[in-house]
Amino acid sequence: MAIRVTIFDDNKKLLDSLDILIDGSPGFQIAGTFPNISNLIADIEKSQPDVILMDIEMPGINGIEGVKIVKKHFPKINVMMQTAFENDEHVFEAICAGASGYILKSTSPSRILECIVEVYQGGSPMSPTVARKVLGFLQTPKKESNQSDENKDDYNLTNREKEVLSCLVNGLSYKMIADQCNITYETVRSHMKKIYEKLHVASMTEAVAKAINKKIVM
Amino acid sequence: MAIRVTIFDDNKKLLDSLDILIDGSPGFQIAGTFPNISNLIADIEKSQPDVILMDIEMPGINGIEGVKIVKKHFPKINVMMQTAFENDEHVFEAICAGASGYILKSTSPSRILECIVEVYQGGSPMSPTVARKVLGFLQTPKKESNQSDENKDDYNLTNREKEVLSCLVNGLSYKMIADQCNITYETVRSHMKKIYEKLHVASMTEAVAKAINKKIVM
């Protein structure tokens, strides 16, 4: 008896390749594929899946809402989330919403099939990074005294680097930062390179997002 | 540079086979093996491990206490728990104590090596069954928050625009966003222009900062 899988994903390319992968593997069967969850309940009733693969980032109603609806109407069906990013809140929300697994889109085809089986059997496959975040949610309410340790983890940015990063978060360009800090454009670039290195990022947007989310600057 | 692994396990047979497995695999190195944790701190200082494998069921001081001590004195070292049974309380306690991974003793040798790497890289490998239990801990405290009302101020962004903005916050370039959303580079640009107009900004960094601070995207 094959495991019936229904997929919700707005990325047509990915949807197609998953379709081929799953439907072409013995023991698996595609019950349905849908580019959005506008008709979620009807789609599920029609396709009768054992396992649902759901993209998190979807236009219109997103995957998080999707899981909530699924678990409300079909509590028995296990839903595995697929995402392009390991966004903290997404992970947390998806799990609270009732997701049973959480894998990245970059997961290898063979691993995806494994994960489907695991979910079907009542397990919860997660990428190790996601798993670490999940553990983090459980571990955080424990500690309060080691705030100094966390705040100390400001990625070892120097004062000047933090200043530059702060300017960046406020929307300034390199040229404007140079003006603001009374240094040359090239010096700003030097600092930026160091900041990228220390934050493990490669663009202004990533740096800004990390600076805000990790509360490196305020 | 090999990953240095130190093992604490009272089962001598298992300890030996793990020793042979790990020390005999390229990229791994046994830093030390100990049948109990009576001299935990000294043992760790002596062996200087990157990763610790710790059995939960040990005579005397058990593995849970062991993790607590390790994380208190060596917060940087990641500890992976090994257990014969998937006992609910053990899982929960170990995680709260600060364990970074939780695998069964029945795990295959190749998978054990994988898990060690994952833990070393900051991930949290767990058996699917353990993972499901962990999710259970998070799913039970269902909280009804009224955050949705505040987030209504989404600057009249369309779904597509929010999607693009979300990608931006995750550090994607125009090209990557185009790929992700299955649209062309030029369409991304069109959306970006609209986003800038609606958010009253003029650069990626400003858009990202506003998106995060105003909670336009999750």
Add this chain to the structure above:
DNA sequence: TTTAATTTCCCCGAATTCGGGGATTTACTA
């Protein structure tokens, strides 16, 4: 005192973003 880290400045070429146009299709609505 020698090393290491910080802060400063410069160049080049490639890649990316920005501003300001224009255009088409679809879908909803007045």
Add this chain to the structure above:
DNA sequence: TAGTAAATCCCCGAATTCGGGGAAATTAAA
């Protein structure tokens, strides 16, 4: 049915950022 909003795609030129180099002065630490 005409009009509007959304989503899609295209071009040009200017401005900006990125990666990978190098280098010098100051300061802190070993």
